[in-house]
Amino acid sequence: MKSKKSRNLSEFLKDKQTILMMVLVLGSIILISFHGISQGLDLKGGSLVQLQLEHPVDKDTMGIVTNVIDKRLNTFGVKDVKVRSSGDQLVIIEMAGVTAAEVEKLVGNPGVFEAKIDNVTVLSGTDIEKVDDYKAQGNSWNVPFTVTTEGSKKFAANAKGKAGSKVYMYLDGNLTDQNAPELGEELANGEASKTVQVQGTANSPAEAEAKAKELFTVLKSGSMPVKVKVIGSITISPELGDKFLNGAIFAGLLAILAISVVIFVRYRKPFLAIPIVITSISEVLIVIGIASAIRWNIDLAAIVGLIASIGTGVDDQIIITDEVLHHDDSAKSKKAERRRKARTRINVKNALFIIFASAGTLIAAMLPLVYVGFSRGASGIGVLTGFAFTTILGVLVGIFITRPVYAKFIELFFD
DSSP: OOOHHHHHHHHHHHOHHHHHHHHHHHHHHHHHHHHOOOBOHHHHOEEEEEEEESSOOOHHHHHHHHHHHHHHHHHHTOEEEEEEEETTTEEEEEEESOOHHHHHHHHSSOOOEEEEETTEEEEEGGGEEEEOOOEEETTEEEEEEEEOHHHHHHHHHHHTTOTTOBEEEEETTEESOSSOOBOOGGGSSSOOOOEEEEEEEOSSHHHHHHHHHHHHHHHHHOOOSSOEEEEEEEEEOHHHHHHHHHHHHHHHHHHHHHHHHHHHHHHOOHHHHHHHHHHHHHHHHHHHHHHHHTTOOBOHHHHHHHHHHHHHHHHHHHHHHHHHHOOOOOOOSHHHHHHHHHHHHHHHHHHHHHHHHHHHHHHHHHHHHHHHHHHHTTSGGGGGHHHHHHHHHHHHHIIIIIHHHHHHHHHHHOO
């Protein structure tokens, strides 16, 4: 016959909650291995730039602004760009490899393009249909583009008979090149042509490349409905991010060690610390796995939330342990044993009720932070979103998955 411990182990491994937890832990490990973890700016390094619009705008206009900024930065070749609104007048940009000054140069102006002949606008940004790759050779550069049918007709009508006239091209009211090109005979015959190009010269090949790339980026991304300016920026080096990450990992390991010591001192049962530590690690893996699946950034605030949820988890496990272990029925008869097991189940239910009530209070306290954080983005109190969201996620994983598994383990092996 199987021993009592073997039967209990078999029952524990066949329990639905145990199977669910093992599947989720395995799935989380696979997700983390293949998807990786989206690290916040304070862990991976990079720049955070805060932009302010010249006046408050509605939701639709803000959507256009963030879309144009995102498109400009991606077209320019900026890596790991994340653009989001914060309220009705602020935009937050997270990125790597670009300074705040370069961002302001790219997005600080609306990007309104105009071409004029004899001070008459013959083309505008809305007439541009497609922008081709720019070319820079020596100190000269050009950005070819295709205009719409209506735009080509408008240009042809205004350019007819004006061969040799200067074609002045402006970006946000500034000439793109002081040496404006002259209108050729082939473009002054009144026939519509859809192919146009902006050209100019610079003092060096590097400057020519930079001018062409900047103009190409602005034309391709379109104009913004409102001016913006940089009002703040933070840059964190990858090396400093690594130090933050190592410090957070060390703090987590130190917390687990402290938990083990406290459990041993309280119960004088070294083996009891093992399921508590395993449960806590499982909880962390599941939370990080979910974050990996939804591409939620793990930053320092989120790590603090993760540690906080581990702390509440250990509190809950101590409640369960006390309810199960602290009883005074020492009778050995079968009837007394059945009575003890029945009471153990009741005690576990009582413990879980306390845990659920406590979790509900904690979640209710965190929800305002989540709401304010999502509505305000990364400014002000919004930086606490990662902390609140991760804490809530950890608590939910605990009360629905890991706490019941731990309760089952204690019920079977320590009663």
